[in-house]
Amino acid sequence: MKFEKEDLVKLYRNLVRTRAFDEAAVRWLAQGKLLAFYHPAQGGEAPGVGGCTFLRDDDIVYPHLRGHGLPHMIGKGISPKLYLAEHCGKATGAAGGMGGFHSVFPEKGALGAGGTIGSCFPVSVGWALAAKKNGRGQVVVCFFGDGSANRGTWHEAANMAALWKLPVVWVCENNGVAQFVPIEDAYPLEDLSNLASAFGMPAVVVDGQDVMAVAEAVTAAVERAREGKGPSFVECKTARFGPHGIGNPDKVHGKDRDPRQIEELKRRDPVALFRSRLLEQGVLTEEDAERISREAEAEVAETEAFIDQSPFPDDPGMLDRALYAE
Amino acid sequence: MKFEKEDLVKLYRNLVRTRAFDEAAVRWLAQGKLLAFYHPAQGGEAPGVGGCTFLRDDDIVYPHLRGHGLPHMIGKGISPKLYLAEHCGKATGAAGGMGGFHSVFPEKGALGAGGTIGSCFPVSVGWALAAKKNGRGQVVVCFFGDGSANRGTWHEAANMAALWKLPVVWVCENNGVAQFVPIEDAYPLEDLSNLASAFGMPAVVVDGQDVMAVAEAVTAAVERAREGKGPSFVECKTARFGPHGIGNPDKVHGKDRDPRQIEELKRRDPVALFRSRLLEQGVLTEEDAERISREAEAEVAETEAFIDQSPFPDDPGMLDRALYAE
Amino acid sequence: MRELMYLQAINEALAEELERDEKVFLIGEGVQTGTFGTTTGLVDRFGPERIMDSPLSETAIAGVAVGASMLGYRPVADLMFADFMYVCADEIFLKAAQWRFMHGGLQTLPCVFMANIGAYRKLGNEHSQCPFSLVLRSPGLKLAAPSDPYDAKGLLKTAIRDNNPVVYFFHKGLLGMSGPVPEEDYTIPFGQAVVRREGDDVTVVAPSFMGFWAIAAAEELKDRFSVEVIDPRTLEPLDLDTILVSVRKTGHLVILDEDTERCGFAAELAMQVMEKAFDDLDAPIKRVCAANYPIPGGVMEKYVIPQPEQVMAAIEEVMA
Amino acid sequence: MRELMYLQAINEALAEELERDEKVFLIGEGVQTGTFGTTTGLVDRFGPERIMDSPLSETAIAGVAVGASMLGYRPVADLMFADFMYVCADEIFLKAAQWRFMHGGLQTLPCVFMANIGAYRKLGNEHSQCPFSLVLRSPGLKLAAPSDPYDAKGLLKTAIRDNNPVVYFFHKGLLGMSGPVPEEDYTIPFGQAVVRREGDDVTVVAPSFMGFWAIAAAEELKDRFSVEVIDPRTLEPLDLDTILVSVRKTGHLVILDEDTERCGFAAELAMQVMEKAFDDLDAPIKRVCAANYPIPGGVMEKYVIPQPEQVMAAIEEVMA
Numbered sequence A, B: 001m002k003f004e005k006e007d008l009v010k011l012y013r014n015l016v017r018t019r020a021f022d023e024a025a026v027r028w029l030a031q032g033k034l035l036a037f038y039h040p041a042q043g044g045e046a047p048g049v050g051g052c053t054f055l056r057d058d059d060i061v062y063p064h065l066r067g068h069g070l071p072h073m074i075g076k077g078i079s080p081k082l083y084l085a086e087h088c089g090k091a092t093g094a095a096g097g098m099g100g101f102h103s104v105f106p107e108k109g110a111l112g113a114g115g116t117i118g119s120c121f122p123v124s125v126g127w128a129l130a131a132k133k134n135g136r137g138q139v140v141v142c143f144f145g146d147g148s149a150n151r152g153t154w155h156e157a158a159n160m161a162a163l164w165k166l167p168v169v170w171v172c173e174n175n176g177v178a179q180f181v182p183i184e185d186a187y188p189l190e191d192l193s194n195l196a197s198a199f200g201m202p203a204v205v206v207d208g209q210d211v212m213a214v215a216e217a218v219t220a221a222v223e224r225a226r227e228g229k230g231p232s233f234v235e236c237k238t239a240r241f242g243p244h245g246i247g248n249p250d251k252v253h254g255k256d257r258d259p260r261q262i263e264e265l266k267r268r269d270p271v272a273l274f275r276s277r278l279l280e281q282g283v284l285t286e287e288d289a290e291r292i293s294r295e296a297e298a299e300v301a302e303t304e305a306f307i308d309q310s311p312f313p314d315d316p317g318m319l320d321r322a323l324y325a326e
Numbered sequence C, D: 001m002r003e004l005m006y007l008q009a010i011n012e013a014l015a016e017e018l019e020r021d022e023k024v025f026l027i028g029e030g031v032q033t034g035t036f037g038t039t040t041g042l043v044d045r046f047g048p049e050r051i052m053d054s055p056l057s058e059t060a061i062a063g064v065a066v067g068a069s070m071l072g073y074r075p076v077a078d079l080m081f082a083d084f085m086y087v088c089a090d091e092i093f094l095k096a097a098q099w100r101f102m103h104g105g106l107q108t109l110p111c112v113f114m115a116n117i118g119a120y121r122k123l124g125n126e127h128s129q130c131p132f133s134l135v136l137r138s139p140g141l142k143l144a145a146p147s148d149p150y151d152a153k154g155l156l157k158t159a160i161r162d163n164n165p166v167v168y169f170f171h172k173g174l175l176g177m178s179g180p181v182p183e184e185d186y187t188i189p190f191g192q193a194v195v196r197r198e199g200d201d202v203t204v205v206a207p208s209f210m211g212f213w214a215i216a217a218a219e220e221l222k223d224r225f226s227v228e229v230i231d232p233r234t235l236e237p238l239d240l241d242t243i244l245v246s247v248r249k250t251g252h253l254v255i256l257d258e259d260t261e262r263c264g265f266a267a268e269l270a271m272q273v274m275e276k277a278f279d280d281l282d283a284p285i286k287r288v289c290a291a292n293y294p295i296p297g298g299v300m301e302k303y304v305i306p307q308p309e310q311v312m313a314a315i316e317e318v319m320a
């Protein structure tokens, strides 16, 4: 795929918006406005944003948990407003305030996500089988972490997808750690893309801090899937700048993660990297970049106002309506 | 490992005994003497017999379901008497008549087996971790079918075993079919040994109808594991001569398996193949071979008499004693 | 009316629904051949794209049911033995049951999980369970458990047309049972119990295979007690009204349940009856269930799973 | 006596048992760090071979517990949230629970599955369950559910020394609660309920976190009713005797259960009481449980999980 200028700007804008909303979510959690817990995306925005921004509306995304799917939803063109209202427990939220961090936007291919890590794989295969059956050329893109890749669900789903040449792309957001466990303690090889070889699936490893590299690799894999050639695997080497979840200590082996390592990681901030690249290439001017940041902040402010004005749900009748369909 | 003459004779004897007991089990099921169901080993005896005959007594085996573990138990030096008394529901059986097709012989490294296919993998990893911890040089050998290899339990267990270099050998008895589903409809590649590459585990493919080839490959893998070098994968290409279970139709895709294919398979009968090899090499004479067969039949007859004379259990107090340990 | 075996009735229900709605498909291990005969022959008519043999991967099979149903398909996932639900428990009990609810009720998941239940075949603990309460403790699922060919067909058709995940349990002891099944299209609404035998002295509620013994016991005891036998047919939704009407009439209740006793359907139903009709009860409710053990292999099975004598004893006790 | 927090009591129990018996080891995702503080710091004392961080693989973790326990080890598998038992259900409910039994009782499987239960934190359906009945429907497992630091320590030590698979549920709402914990070694026998508050009018059985509300309601209503509050501490084995003695005294029973109502512990206990003490009951038994829905995220949670007002209302109703 050849990216036009507006594609690059869109990609950048989505990255900036993701970062802005993610920071807001962290703030809101501290204020007690955002409910339950939050697992920030910071440092790991590029796989979701890069992997989703150029999908079709009817392509289907299984978001990874980082930012509770913010990068993926923003990439997919979904305004985070209803999602965040939901996460703040408001009646105006995407699930009427009873989903917590769960939201769906079916018209944009966001059909939800589960809370057990690794449950993404079998459900994605179900979506992909439906996509193959209906012949509309939809592709499913399933995002997951290095830790998620330890779950056995991967094996069954990957096998089935390869066997039946289903239109699904597996995008691994390998940030080298699963909550408190570094990948060296969870997988014996260097690259998780080796998992694909068990099923003869094509696999690539890309710099997951380079949003364009991600976009290119995922786009190629999506095209392949759309042509009926079956699944492939894209491993994005990415990073987690902070702790797993807000409130968790940022430790491995019971010890603080090495601050120098984190400094190192932060030097490859995906937003900053892409910003300088676009400035360098003259795709953006400093003013453009600042305007994009300002717009993102305005969008956040507008979202916050919307959330603040929204009531909490208070209708127990919702429960029955949500439990069973007619 | 260099096999001495007596090793070869032992291997042959175990093959012949396995076949004799397996045929007896089929007979007994038809007579209503053997309870529940039976999945004959015929055609697929070599992986279990070859893989177990040269293990240490304290090496641990997870038997595959073919023959409900007969090849593995016989290989492991366990008399099938108590196992078959159990399978016939008798109070003299290995589990007092309440195990059905489940038996244990802990002093011979037979710690039991589950009835959900694929549950062998996580339990084997538990055994292997214990073996590593206790430092006695025990090795776990886990036998499973091509169908079993579709289960996600494989992935979690194989990963953990490779990661922690556990002393376990994975022996796949690939007979090309899982109940009614041919392997082409269940796995996209030619060799299941490709599964090992996901974890950087060494893997070999051997002729599973050649009991010596199996014994050599498994012995090498066991030695490796015993030296602390971690798990490996042995794929044995083997066969199933009859239906999956007695009473099942022998079909794939709802159609009878091609009789020519079965004829083809039967031409490579592991017992007959080894017999001619040993006769050819002068390891056995015709008389030796016949004596071994007669002895096996005598053992079967003795076992049958034992079973016939044994009572059924009738003490409900067994239930409480079996449910919880003191 | 023509007679069909239970397994044929299931087969016919599948065939008719596959014919009626192209969104229906069947997936499972060896369904093209059919372990229990329930799916046999369908591939000849509907082809391998709709009668899908799958790898030995219950987790992925159940995942397919969950995922494909969200996109408008009506998958029927054949899990073979109900015991195997434990190997795909997340997919069935957290995903299928809860997906719609946890996302605010905006989606429908019209899928069916069919599985074989029941003991009495000496198959041991992992091929004999009747895990009603495993399903019932997960709201979001419906649960049908037919006890004859007529219901087997009618309930399966309803299950496939339902817009929610339905667990459909067919009993291995009933597979070969024959009974009348109309040729015309019919469905059986969920949540309608049926009174299998009328009586005035004692109510026996008996789902699935337990109905047999309820009827047998009623017959055996008919000179002493007039026994009313009720088959709930679906356990969720449960037709409590029919049961309450009966209990108000008889004042005595025995509940049969082939599932493990502890935290089972029998305890639940007893509690619901106590909550609604405590004053109508003339004696404590009795339950006859599988005792609180795994199901042993071999002949010891009889000490764990419900036996006909226990049913009679329970009726006598509750009437004593 | 010195005070410890509940999570510290758990941590200390682990430390003491790791110290006492070298066969004990801990395995789970990030246990070297500790999601709930319950395992934090242990790695410094016992090293990574005994405090084993594992891949994100509950199935393999549970498999390790099952397998290693057969060979004389005493693994403690930390499953993090109890909801995650669904992703390793075969290993816990068919293997751990049934392995000994189905092989004739010749082996012991001394392993512990520890997991965090409970709602009230708006964490949604997959991080808030309290799946008592899921465990109880599988005989072969024991189930401990401590409600204070003293019990948390004593029951965990008993669990680790028990020769059977034990599920140990600690409640997220209690983690930070402080209470007296002796310095000396002690264990709490399984199957001994404790009367938390004596009373004459009504018995309230309240496991785990529900004890709080039972006590609060008892206090609130003390001028009108004398409420006896019983904490069963272990649900299997269950100390039915203590409960029956109380019910025979009070004639009234309310059961609190944070698990989903349907087929739950409350129904089971009610049935057992009915079976043994029907004539001692002056009113129908009441239960207060999670309503038959998944647990919603956000504020809607309150319409599903038990609320203090419901406890009071149930006591008033049962006394009406």
Ligand SMILES: Cc1ncc(C[n+]2csc(CCOP(=O)(O)OP(=O)(O)O)c2C)c(N)n1
Pocket: A065, A066, A115, A116, A117, A118, A144, A145, A146, A147, A148, A149, A173, A175, A177, A178, A179, A240, A244, D029, D056, D058, D080, D084, D087
């Ligand atoms: C089945 C299951 N096990 C454990 C958890 C708890 N948990 C949530 S996220 C997480 C780590 C995930 O790691 P990874 O997949 O690498 O994603 P990352 O957070 O690093 O992006 C864990 C252990 C869970 N939610 N579900």
Ligand SMILES: Cc1ncc(C[n+]2csc(CCOP(=O)(O)OP(=O)(O)O)c2C)c(N)n1
Pocket: B064, B065, B066, B115, B116, B117, B118, B144, B145, B146, B147, B148, B149, B173, B175, B177, B178, B179, B240, B244, C029, C056, C058, C080, C084, C087
């Ligand atoms: C979890 C689970 N799924 C399905 C079954 C039913 N079943 C028993 S054996 C078998 C086929 C196994 O195939 P394979 O592993 O290739 O072994 P083979 O019988 O060919 O030796 C099936 C589907 C089961 N027992 N457990």
Ligand SMILES: [Mg+2]
Pocket: A145, A146, A147, A173, A174, A175, A176, A177, A178, A179
């Ligand atoms: Mg990670």
Ligand SMILES: [Mg+2]
Pocket: B145, B146, B147, B173, B174, B175, B176, B177, B178, B179
């Ligand atoms: Mg096979």
